[in-house]
Amino acid sequence: MQELPQNPPPQPAQSSAVKHLTVSGPAHRLVGAEAARLGITRTEYADAAIRYFAERGLNPVESQAREGQLIMAEVKRLGDRVFAYLQEQERGILLEMLRFQLRQQAVQDQTLRVVENLLAPEGGEALRKIQQKNQTRIAEAVAAGLAALDIKALKKAR
Template identity: 80%
Template structure:
């Protein structure tokens, strides 16, 4: 397959194990056209083509079908990785939202305590009953909200690199 008119490349010239392969006339012409287009010798082009099929475990006669399957498998693998990454980001985002809500509630409770202290002399026992009812309702709402969320799933340790 060595082109008689093209100069030998050093890798081919220095390799005494160069062998010859017989190919059909149309395939030989196609090798000549493609190798010239790419600026390669016919030997380099044929070597690269053979390595391509061998390294990927492809049958050159059925390459299109198998290569399509390999591409689809790679797309699925990448899709799974993206989905996993998005789930991890969502977990972190939801956990931060829960933390923010809890901080906000703590601030509101502190503000209510200040108001209570200011109004306590005027309201006395009635204010304390209202406050107890409100605390109980808030505690129930928080407990229900946290029960609805799977906190253990949200607080999974993050994988490094994400």
């Protein structure tokens, strides 16, 4: 058997021949400006841009739309993360407020039991009067608190 010399795969010919391509006026100005900024010729810039899209199998017309979609997707993803963070913070704050409210309710219930035990020998009438006064004071305090919240909400809305 005779060994045949193996030839390497054909390489694209490095031709110095220049071909002409028609581009729009605005595109021509952009090529000139960018090439000047980068310190290369227009031909080098155009060659590199064409190779970039060709090697990646990209359609340059659709790539701009795709970039916008990618940016919008990233903005949405970041917005979702911020919203999730805010929800977690809100849950933490609300949980702490709930704990405080439950603690206050327990203290209030215990205080009422002590008062009931102290006033029980005197009869239920004194206890009813105290409860009526307390209900009135509670209603006034709640109304004042809600009014203060409404005022703060109105100031923030402006």
